[in-house]
Amino acid sequence: MPCLWGSVVMSIEVRFSGRYKDLVGVESFVVDASQICCVEDVVVEVIFEFSDLRVDKSRIMVFRDGVNLSYDEQVSDGDVLVFAPPLVSGG
Amino acid sequence: MDENRFDRQLRAKSWGKETQELVGKKSVLVVGAGGLGSHSVSLLVRLGFGRIVVVDSDVVEVSNLPRVNVFDSDDVGKSKAVVLAQKASRIGGPSVVLGKDLFVDEESIEGLFEGIDIVVDATDNIKTRLLLNRECVKRKVLFVYAGLEESSGMVLGVIPGLSACLECLRLSPEKKDAGVPVIGSVPGLVAGLQISEVVSLLSGKKPLGLVVMQCFESLDIEIVEVKRRSDCPVCGEV
Secondary structure, eight states: OOOOOOSSOEEEEEEEOTHHHHHHSSSEEEEEESSOOBHHHHHHHHHHHOGGGGGGTTTOEEEETTEEOOTTOBOOTTOEEEEEOOOOBOO | OOTTTTHHHHTSTTTHHHHHHHHHTOEEEEEOOSHHHHHHHHHHHHHTOSEEEEEEOOBOOGGGTTTOSSOOGGGTTSBHHHHHHHHHHTTOSSOEEEEEEOOOOTTGGGGGOTTOOEEEEOOSOHHHHHHHHHHHHHHTOEEEEEEEEBTEEEEEEEOTTTSOOGGGGTOOOOSOOTTOOBOTTHHHHHHHHHHHHHHHHHTTOOOOOEEEEEOSSSOEEEEEOOOOOTTOTTTTTO
């Protein structure tokens, strides 16, 4: 479903896990914006605020109620999203 | 059972004779003999697991030595899996450790699962991790993923058909996998968490969820709840 930005300001809480907490310096952040429709919009807003996350753009794992979301998944006002870093090295 | 060898853990209330006998009957496939795999194999032997098969197609490089367990400078150029199996066997005890110098792909994976109770994912790339995950879900074999980057680690235990699998996380393969920066002391910490989850799943417990660990800049371990995705191409139909 295509994103339809509305005039209603949505409030989405983003909680950071693992090294993202250190990268951004906070445990959570609230995105308040009208131009939010899907997960990707939230990611863009968060990266705009915390540029250190840019390195992981399109790789950040995003969960809502424990379910991993694709970037085109729609979000709703009041959603709480968890951002987790994808870790792939075996050392 | 060698009660003298395992005395300390036999007397631990959360372990005891029952768990010792359980792990002694289990076969573990460890894929990857780098920082994670070398620590994991060492831990599995020290805990008294019955049979451990370790697979890796790489040779030991000097740049591996800060992160790996049991390897030393004399091992540079030798097969990681073979050397790790030889050295882990020297720890002694009941464990049988087999090393296979083998690249895991769609073909070679077929011969690796015979008699295996659980798979420890210690690889260094998403493609192999997802292949292992898919095979474990298909064969209903327990699976424990772990990953590292810099001072961070992550562990996910998978019970096929019951809990979220690795594919449910939509791990992206876009970033270069091998050569990711990792601090030398982190693999041992994460391997400890990974093997704890191995014992936990074999004991019939549910997976913890996605365990996310961060150290050095801060010290933080949290568990992120992870549910199965109904549209997961691997476990969605299981």
